[in-house]
Amino acid sequence: MKFLAAIGAATLGLLAAVGRVTLYAAQTLGHLVRPPFYFRELAIALLHIGWLSLPVVGLTAVFTGGALALQIYAGGARFNAEAVVPQIVAIGMVRELGPVLVGLMIAARVTSSIAAEIATMKVTEQIDALVTLSTHPMKYLTVPRVLAATLVVPLLVAVGDVIGIAGGWAVATGTLGFNPAAYLKNTMNFLEVRDVVSSLAKGGVFGFIAALMGCYFGMNSGRGAQGVGRATKGSVEAAAILILAANFVLTGVFFSL
Amino acid sequence: MITLEDVHKSFGSNHVLRGVDLHVPKGTSMVIIGGSGTGKSITIKAVLGLVTPDRGKITVDGTDITRADRDAFLARFGMLFQGGALFDSLPVWQNVAFRLLRGSLKRPREEARAIAVEKLRRVGLTEDVADRLPAELSGGMQKRVGLARAIAADPEIIFFDEPTTGLDPIMAGVINDLIREIVTEMGATAVTITHDMSSVRAIADNVAMLHEGVIKWTGPVADMDAAGDPYVDQFIHGRATGPIAAVR
Ligand SMILES: Nc1ncnc2c1ncn2[C@@H]1O[C@H](COP(=O)(O)OP(=O)(O)O)[C@@H](O)[C@H]1O
Ligand SMILES: [Mg+2]
Numbered sequence: 001m002k003f004l005a006a007i008g009a010a011t012l013g014l015l016a017a018v019g020r021v022t023l024y025a026a027q028t029l030g031h032l033v034r035p036p037f038y039f040r041e042l043a044i045a046l047l048h049i050g051w052l053s054l055p056v057v058g059l060t061a062v063f064t065g066g067a068l069a070l071q072i073y074a075g076g077a078r079f080n081a082e083a084v085v086p087q088i089v090a091i092g093m094v095r096e097l098g099p100v101l102v103g104l105m106i107a108a109r110v111t112s113s114i115a116a117e118i119a120t121m122k123v124t125e126q127i128d129a130l131v132t133l134s135t136h137p138m139k140y141l142t143v144p145r146v147l148a149a150t151l152v153v154p155l156l157v158a159v160g161d162v163i164g165i166a167g168g169w170a171v172a173t174g175t176l177g178f179n180p181a182a183y184l185k186n187t188m189n190f191l192e193v194r195d196v197v198s199s200l201a202k203g204g205v206f207g208f209i210a211a212l213m214g215c216y217f218g219m220n221s222g223r224g225a226q227g228v229g230r231a232t233k234g235s236v237e238a239a240a241i242l243i244l245a246a247n248f249v250l251t252g253v254f255f256s257l
Numbered sequence: 258m259i260t261l262e263d264v265h266k267s268f269g270s271n272h273v274l275r276g277v278d279l280h281v282p283k284g285t286s287m288v289i290i291g292g293s294g295t296g297k298s299i300t301i302k303a304v305l306g307l308v309t310p311d312r313g314k315i316t317v318d319g320t321d322i323t324r325a326d327r328d329a330f331l332a333r334f335g336m337l338f339q340g341g342a343l344f345d346s347l348p349v350w351q352n353v354a355f356r357l358l359r360g361s362l363k364r365p366r367e368e369a370r371a372i373a374v375e376k377l378r379r380v381g382l383t384e385d386v387a388d389r390l391p392a393e394l395s396g397g398m399q400k401r402v403g404l405a406r407a408i409a410a411d412p413e414i415i416f417f418d419e420p421t422t423g424l425d426p427i428m429a430g431v432i433n434d435l436i437r438e439i440v441t442e443m444g445a446t447a448v449t450i451t452h453d454m455s456s457v458r459a460i461a462d463n464v465a466m467l468h469e470g471v472i473k474w475t476g477p478v479a480d481m482d483a484a485g486d487p488y489v490d491q492f493i494h495g496r497a498t499g500p501i502a503a504v505r
Pocket of ligand 2: 297339
């Protein structure tokens, strides 16, 4: 009985949390379309989330693309299919690894920093101060960050896709003996519009999730340094899990319907 | 004017406010005294709607604060937070001029900056702090920047949460004079929380003492010494023994 009660309580708790996050997302979208708009905050968020994430995205993608080429070559060799390296690297990067890795790097880099920043603002009464200065915290803090991430993460994913393919190309032509021009031609011919669209759409959804989780956990932070720590940890966990779950759903939507 | 009637607030099992009744007439200066942790900050946050009371009624000029138009309501207030609560991503002058740079009170940047510098001067800070970040200032300086921000838009009603804590005696005197001046010259209504008895005497028209979640005594500052109230007596003389337990 105790066991069942514990499962019941956990389920209810989870449902309540899902409800709160959904409500928060709906409120964010509601504020997104109603003035006032804080363009300066948006510009700063675009800079921090987009431009300053480029190095980490590029490095992640180039190593992953390179490793992918090596593995596909080794695996393909077992049934004389080494030649598919360009095609499989392209599909693997664009459909899955590009968006997922960029999403997870954004969760690590951006979600955590948003959560820690907003949670610190909360525990030092800066959020209360915003309210008394007639500024809605959701409009001033949440909307610019969520909007910026939703707009800019698809671009980061596009960059990651290209750099990942380039990493695969470099390894394949440098050490595996592929012809550089033929490799690129094979890549281009193989990729479909649907692959690219799904990649960018995933980027948008992951960016939304990453920034929303940072803001949600920051705004609901407990008191003191411990509260900030918990909020940061919780935000990254939630963002990573939601990104992976959303990836699964979106892959289903794009490729099995 | 501000009126609180039977305001209650608990955090879990911690019953902080247990029926606060308080009346602050327009254009007067009320000082709230009381031990630390008795709920003074919570009381003024309740008036601003930052904390929702569990029970009771709060009105400003006769209007229930829960019914008032939020933006118009908040535009009348200025608030100095106990910890300063400066925005650490913005330079000092943009903190002070926050209200003047956006929203309904928005004005040109140069003008907003000039007002910010003028308000900083009034709290005893020179123009060279204007472009620094809050983290580069000492605690007492941050407090004064918070004070400058609270008065930047010339609000009708101003709350000061421990304005002189952490300041040297001379600066405390400057701030006391400033608060008094804002009330007498600009006709603002002020509510100040303080532990500093010289501040109380310099700032207050009326004094209210909060203890155990209720207002134990309230009256004109001139009556405070002769009130004969054991709680007030113990507090203003800083005695370790008396009805207020030293361990709380
Ligand atoms: N957000 C909060 N959550 C839980 N307890 C709180 C919160 N804010 C204040 N308290 C508690 O309420 C009491 C009164 O706090 P406060 O009004 O800040 O006291 P003070 O009179 O020193 O200003 C304290 O015991 C404090 O721990
Ligand atoms: Mg306090």
